[in-house]
Amino acid sequence: MAKLNVAIVGAGLAGLCAAKYAKYSGHTVTVFEQCNEIGGTWIYRESIGVDEYGLNIHTSMYHNLRTNLPKEIMGFRDFPMPSSSSSYISSNEVLSYLISYAEHFKLNELIKFKHHVIQVRPFETTKWKISVKNLPTNNIETYVFDAVFVCNGHNCVPSQPHFEGLNEFQGHHMHSHNYRRAEAFKDKTVVIIGAGPSGIDLCNAISKCAKTVVFSHHTHNPNHVYPSNVVRKGSVQRFTKNGAVFADGSEIDITDIVFCTGYEFTMPFASDECGLLIDNNYVFPLYKHCINAIHPTMAVIGYVFHSAITHMIEIQVRFFMQYLNGNATLPPQEEMLADSTNQLKKRLALGWPKKNGHSIAGPLQREYFNDLSATANIENVREIFLKIFEDCGARRSADPVNYRLDVYKIIDVEHFERSSLVPHSN
Structure with missing residues (x-):
């Protein structure tokens, strides 16, 4: 096996994983990290906007965040999360875990901190x-490098749809990327738009301080029980000077808007010669959602979503390493291009929008992991992790307010137990 000079963009979850596998494969590794510490999106900063160098602050982490996946499925294969009484842990605990991971595998010596990647080109x-x-x-x-892992994450550039009348609205509006503390909304009437993980979290958090929270989204479940000051509404049709008009024709006076409308996939450093196009968050052409089909010594790690993220990242890294290490041979470029096209067609046929072109929701997650495992002849993600992921997803959907009281315990390679913490009285 040839010893390669490998570059990694970013020292978050994906970058650290890539650094570990590349290092232990015998390659020379350099990680470029814009911040002065590891952790990526798991770093909490009170400040928003730009940093002291005029660069956008990467993290979207907010105060008192707890994971929406249990720690039992958030650790890497050979470095489990430390035990604790709770399954749903704080962002600080995740960051501490990543720091321990980097120390254990001696990754810090590979990282060039405060180094901002301007351009990557063939x-x-x-x-x-x-x-x-x-x-x-x-x-x-x-x-100059022989191979590149792009691990810059995709939860840092806000996506904010156009809304009629927003320019006329005289209150305060922001994207969840810039949300830090619920206390900023004390006694306010706040519209939260979007019911992804951050939308649900912020609805619950802000409702503890706000006078009223108007939760606007498309996926109302009548069985969900929210705090009494949460009003559930459908889509916002337009904003007015002091309020919001909804699709049902009703109008509510509001003081604040929080957009929980997701993020844009961006690789501003990737030159045109890289051959990658991003359209509505679909990156083309990526073979198996991760290897650049035009220049296959580049991999984009972690852009797949609706997944058990740590295990998705790790199997993508192991998949790419098989080819870098010479243990597997990539198919012809035409076949890799067809794979990227067909993956998108499959999701469009399910009725999904193009922005979900890299989603592996539902049964697609098992299918994806099975495909990577079989294609590159690598060990698959362990079944117990997928079982817990599916169970916690069902619990989160059924009870978005209280699911974090669940505690998971892995019994063996196929079985787990789930119990519940009793909430403390105030």
Whole structure:
């Protein structure tokens, strides 16, 4: 096996995983990290907007966040999360875990902190030239690599749909990316738009401080029980000077708007020569949702979603490493291009929008993991993790307010137990 010079963009969950596998495969590894610490989106910062170097603050982490997946399925294969009484842990505990992971596998020595990647482009057919700004010195540095892992995450550039009248609204509006503390909404009347994980979280958190929370989304479940000051509504049709008009014709006076409308997939450093196009959050062409079919010594790790994220990232990294290490051979480019096209067609046929082109929701997750495992002849994600993921997903859907009281215990490779914490009285 040839020893390669491998670049990794980002030192979050995906970047650390890629660094560990590339290092222990015997390659020379360099990780470029814009911040001064590891952790990516799991780093909590009170500040929003831009940092001291004028760069957008990456993290969307908010105060008192707890995971929406149990810790029992959030650890890597060979480095489990530490035990605790709760399954749904704080962001600080996740960050501490990642710090321990990096220390255990001696990854910090591979990381160039405060190095902002400006451009990644193909070079001399099989290599990559990467331009990086050393933020403290303001110097531009250039490196050449044999392979690149793109691990920049996709929860940092807000996606905010257009709404009629928003420019006329005289209250305060923000994206959940810039939300930090519920206390900012004390005694306010707040519209929250979107019912993804952050929308549900912020609805519950803000309702503890706000006068009223108007929860606007398309997926109302009549069995969900929310706090008494939460009003559930459908889509916002338009905003007015002091309120919101909903699809049912009703109008409610409001003071604040929080958009929980997701994020844009972006790779601003990827030159046109990389051959990757991003359209409505679908990255084309990625073979098996991760390998650049035009230049297959580049992998984009972690853009698949609706998944057991740690295990999805790890199997993608192991999948790509099989080819870098010479243990498997990629198919012809035409076949890889067809794979990317067919993956999107399959999701469109399910009635999903293009922005869900990298979703592996429901049975697609097992299918995807089975495919990567069989294609590259690597060990699959363990069944027990998928069983717990499916169980906690059903519990979260059934009871979005209280599901974090569940406690999971892995019994063996196929069985688990779920119990419940008793909430403390105030």
